[in-house]
Amino acid sequence: MDLKKIISEHETKLKDALKSVDKIEALQDVKAQFVGKKAELSKLMRHMKDLPNEEKPAFGQTINEAKQYFSSLIETRKTEILEERLRQKLAQERIDVTLPAPDFSPGSPHLLRTVIETVEDLFIGMGYLVKEGPEVESDELNFEKLNLPKDHPARDMQDSFYITDDTLLRTHTSPVQVRTMLAYGGKEPVKIICPGKVYRRDDDDATHSHQFMQIEGLVVDTDTSLADLKGTLLAVAQKMFGKDRRIVLRPSYFPFTEPSFEVDVTCSNCDGAGCNMCKQTGYIEILGAGMVHNNVLEAAGYDSTKYQGFAFGIGVERIAMLKYGIDDIRHFYVNDLRFNKQFKGGQS
Ligand code: FA5
Numbered sequence: 054m055d056l057k058k059i060i061s062e063h064e065t066k067l068k069d070a071l072k073s074v075d076k077i078e079a080l081q082d083v084k085a086q087f088v089g090k091k092a093e094l095s096k097l098m099r100h101m102k103d104l105p106n107e108e109k110p111a112f113g114q115t116i117n118e119a120k121q122y123f124s125s126l127i128e129t130r131k132t133e134i135l136e137e138r139l140r141q142k143l144a145q146e147r148i149d150v151t152l153p154a155p156d157f158s159p160g161s162p163h164l165l166r167t168v169i170e171t172v173e174d175l176f177i178g179m180g181y182l183v184k185e186g187p188e189v190e191s192d193e194l195n196f197e198k199l200n201l202p203k204d205h206p207a208r209d210m211q212d213s214f215y216i217t218d219d220t221l222l223r224t225h226t227s228p229v230q231v232r233t234m235l236a237y238g239g240k241e242p243v244k245i246i247c248p249g250k251v252y253r254r255d256d257d258d259a260t261h262s263h264q265f266m267q268i269e270g271l272v273v274d275t276d277t278s279l280a281d282l283k284g285t286l287l288a289v290a291q292k293m294f295g296k297d298r299r300i301v302l303r304p305s306y307f308p309f310t311e312p313s314f315e316v317d318v319t320c321s322n323c324d325g326a327g328c329n330m331c332k333q334t335g336y337i338e339i340l341g342a343g344m345v346h347n348n349v350l351e352a353a354g355y356d357s358t359k360y361q362g363f364a365f366g367i368g369v370e371r372i373a374m375l376k377y378g379i380d381d382i383r384h385f386y387v388n389d390l391r392f393n394k395q396f397k398g399g400q401s
Contacts, residue, residue, distance in 0.1 A: 054100065056112065060119045063087065063094060067123055071130045080131055088123050095120075161397040165266055165385055168293075168373045169248045172268050175292045176246045179285075181270070184245045186229035188252070192219045194228035199309040200348040207308045212254035222252035225366055226269035227309060230345075231353055234273065239354025243273040243362070248369070259330055259381045260337065266369035271345070273355060273362035279312070279344055282363035286316055286342060289367065293376055294318060299325070301336060310343025310364060321375045330380050337375060340367040 067087045074080050086092060097116055101109055162170075173183055192203070201208055211224035229247035237243055247269040255261045272281065283302070290300045299319045307313040317336035319325040325335040345362030355362075370382050377396065379385075384392045 056097070056115055059097065060094070060115070063119070064123070067126060071126060074130065075134060075137070077131065077134055080127065080134065084124075084127050088120050088127065092120075094123070158394070161393075163385075163393065164373055164377065164396040165369055167396070168369055168376070169266065169268065171293070172289065172367065172369075172372075173246065173248065175289065176270070179288070180244060182245050184229055184233050184247045185249055186223070186226070186232050186247060188223055188250055189216060189220060190223035190228050192221060194231050195221060195223050195225075198231045198349065198352045199227055200346050200352070201308045205308065207306070214252050214254060223249075224253050225251050226267040227364070227366060229269055230271040230364060231349070233271065234350075234353030234355060239356070242275070242360075243271055246270045257383060259383075260332075260371065260374070262370065262382045262386065264386070265382070268367040268369060270365045270367070271362060272364075273345065273350070273360050275359055275361070277344075277361045277363055279363070282342060282344070282365070285363075286340070286365060289340075290316075290318060293372055298375075305341065305343075307341055307343055309346050309349050310341075311346045313341070313343035316340045316342060316365075318375055321378050322380055330374075337371055338368070339371045339375065340365050342366070 067083070070083045070086070071080075074083055088094065094116060098113070101112055104112055177183065195213075196205075196208060197203070213224050214222040216222070226247045226249050229245075229249070233243055233245050233247075249266065249269075250264060251267050252264050255263055257263060270285070272285075286302075287300070290298065301317045303315045303317060305313045305315040315338050317334075317338050320328060320331035320335055320337050322328050322330040323335065327333040327335045331337050342363070342365035345364050347357035350357040350360055350362060370385055373379060373385070374382065
């Protein structure tokens with residue numbers, strides 16, 4: 054038997070088979086056919102027993118070397134097939150970086166949120182806590198405990214959306230004052246701000262909305278004075294509008310504060326000259342404030358002979374309008390992206 058010739062014939066057949074194989078699964082079959090247990094090469098081993106002893110090692114070694122060589126040919130082909138498969142996959146999945154990208158505009162905080170956070174930062178820096186309360190509120194907390202008993206004429210100042218006889222959409226953030234004082238049990242000093250939505254049956258116009266936002270502030274302690282309130286409001290105005298803007302404290306009336314006043318800031322649209330936005334007055338009212346009425350302190354469990362407090366309620370939209378020169382409050386609520394996009398993150 055000419056072993057070398059047989060091996061050479063198998064090698065030729067194997068190389069032909071490898072040329073026509075282009076899938077790993079088919080390569081497995083070729084492997085089985087040429088180097089597996091049932092391969093012709095393996096079957097040749099059976100002839101070993103017929104050989105003289107001195108020829109047996111060389112015979113076995115030649116077959117084993119041939120098998121190793123065949124295996125290396127198969128492995129090389131396997132690598133080629135895998136590389137080709139990868140090349141095809143990469144070509145299919147190739148990303149054309151020159152294609153225009155889809156227009157995913159990143160979201161950004163609404164301008165009102167930015168204004169609230171700016172005010173919150175200021176007050177947190179002054180040691181205030183931020184408290185929140187429900188938008189559906191009881192008549193008792195929205196009005197009665199704020200020195201506004203049922204049928205009090207001053208209820209007309211805040212025309213309300215009632216849900217039942219005793220429940221309404223809160224007309225201001227002041228009930229959160231009451232909630233906090235009651236929770237503190239009339240004993241601890243209070244220093245809070247309360248941002249949130251409020252609702253009134255106001256006719257919508259350039260400066261009024263039936264839904265708007267307020268930030269309430271309340272400080273109750275044993276040595277709180279009107280001077281503290283003035284200093285605090287000045288800090289708010291300077292933070293929001295800079296040192297140049299003029300502020301006017303106008304005596305006013307709120308049933309829950311005594312004395313009470315409203316704070317106006319010069320109109321950003323006309324700088325105080327008078328225009329449509331400020332209804333020709335030159336000023337826009339941004340907040341109401343005052344010293345907490347004794348009846349309110351007492352109703353919340355605080356001894357009014359020991360404790361005094363000041364409170365204020367800031368109109369968030371009004372602040373935003375003045376700061377960013379927005380001429381109509383309705384822009385905040387129609388969600389026109391052309392408006393919203395001008396104030397990404399509060400930067401105009
Ligand atoms: C109040 O709501 C009082 N609770 C504020 C207060 C708190 C006074 C604590 C004293 C002590 P007033 O109704 O004035 O007050 O509203 C406060 C601010 O909310 C106004 O100065 C104004 O900036 C804003 N505001 C009032 N009504 C509207 C409206 N319809 N649309 C937009 N902003 C409004």
